[in-house]
Amino acid sequence: MSEAAPPRRALVRRFRALPLRSRLALLVATAVAVAVAAVAVACWFVTRIQLEDQLDDSLRNAKMDNEPMRDLLTSCLSGGQLPAQEFPGQYTVQIVAANGSYCTAPNTTPVPAQPSDVDVAAGRKTDALHTTENNDGKDMRVYTRKLPPVVSSGQANNQLAVSVARPLSEIDAPLSTLAWVLALVGGIGVVGAGAAGLWVARAGLRPVDELTEAVEHVARTEDLTVRIPVDGEDEIARLSHS
Template identity: 65%
Template sequence: MTGPLHRFRALPLRSRLALLVATAVAVAVAAVAVACWFVTRAQLEEQLDTTLRNTTVDERYLSSLYAYCLDPTQQEPPRTDSGLTVQLIDAQGTVCIAPDWSPLSVGRADLAVVNREVRSTLHTASAADGVKMRVFTKSAEVKRGLGQPNLKIAVSVARPLSEIDKPLSTLAWVLLLVSGIGVVGAGAAGLWVARSGLRPVDELTEAVEHVARTEDLTVRIPVEGEDEIARLSRSFNSMTASLATSRDRQAQLIADAGHELRTPLTSLRTNVELLARSDETGRAIPPDDRRALMSSVKAQMTELASLIGDLQELARPDAAKTGPLQVVALHDITRTALQRARLRGPELTITAELAPWYVRAEPAALERAIVNVLDNAVKFSPPGSTIDVELHRGRLTVRDHGPGIPADELPHVFERFWRSPSARQLPGSGLGLSIVARTVQQSGGDIALSPAPGGGTEAVISLPGAPQPPPDGVPE
């Protein structure tokens, strides 16, 4: 459908605002003009009625007019310069009026005044020539000859309604002209207001189009004031800043991943080329060297697979990083992770004090995070040393007795691909602690690494508790 509302919505926002402003002003001006016209008409009518009520007709004029009506051939018609139409009405409804005036229609109200049923009446009537008149009729008496009683009559004085119709007509044209000028001015003002008010929106539109066209995320919109447009501008600036930061992190991730992948791939290619050259030339590699090469290839493949798995874990969107959260026993997950850590560090002593604690998390991701923390402790612990693990009221502490982490390196331990200069010769991708921090944060907790008293490093994972699940087979 292409109705008026559809066509209105199809207009540009600037035109719609100008049209709405012009319409609102037009309605307001029309309402004021109509009210002004009606008020003026009421005042003019009241003024005319008051003038008629206060009009007095000279008794001599009444007598002369009555005498003229009795015998027009013997009397001169009376004259008046007051602009009033004066008409006499007797008990039979007979009208007496000067020849210069057009007789007025006589109604029941006029006859009621003649019969003294009412003292006066005010109404609108038509003259014989069709002119609308405002008529005031009141009782009166005309003196007759000696010995004769006064004649009871009614006197009607009237003025044409054109005396107020013409000013009202002039006022209507003036109001119409002023209203038209006001509407046109309102439309122009509305268009100016729309342009001024939407200028920040135009700037925002241009910025968005520029970003879409050039992918330049450094564009910023000046923010002025505290209105909705300013909030929108600040939101856009925050969005582009976040996108720029995300893109920078993505580029840094790709660069770091390429750098980390280059080392195992280069070593792997070198070993494979040595094995291939031995087969091509027929020069057998000594068994011990061949076993060393194969072990190196296997280790590099393992490192490469681990690195790719970590990259995939970090590259997944936030919605897919974890499975559904559920209430799990943190002490049980830690105990399972400890078993794997003891297999990887058989020469180490790992002590554990695990108090029951339940958390809401994704079990597999949480177990991997704890395994990473324990692997980190195993990796940096000297042979024969001890690793202390304690869980108390949601606070999991892993303390090793290794070389520790320098204070200037602590702020970087959770960054992707960051590795301490002293640990670059050890296996690992530099992604383990980054994955741990993300998993713990998704579970509502936090993690911190700090130097331990007496040497070594202490890792502390704090997770909020959850209600203990009921035993299997027992309804909640």
């Protein structure tokens, strides 16, 4: 505390040494900057939540045809060549067993099964939604549900689950762009607020400047015949009248 106090006091003294017009403009710009930053951060987080919800809904509602799923299951259980069928969209599809093993659809990078996925396969949970990395180190959003009986056909007492995953880069890229746009717009807003604050300070403090000049002239010349301007009924006007 003792080391931080002197710089803080020096900063306060430097601020108080500024002309009133500069202090008012600086305060206006600071207030606007804080407001713009708060709105930008809130906008970014709200957008992220909405995009994540949309991604989660797309995983929950992913439609997988029974035939490709049966082919994948058969190949996974027999250890044969994986089927050539590709699943729709950017989904990574996997069969997860209760023992923790998993088998990934072709042309996609495997995503290591997590304990929550195994719990679904074993019947301890109905579904699971989580974020993890695939074997390439990319962040993936994963939704796991029980493998439908029409696909599993009673294999291993249906101790199986299906995981569908999509890369988080699908929302990270738009969020990164949004962050740059918000930073640019916020910067322009702060600069504009500084200019507006300076203009407001000049316009609002004009009566103060006129009163200051008149009082300084009286103090310098001792000419009591000088009329101090009185305009309006605000505090400056009352002070001028007095």
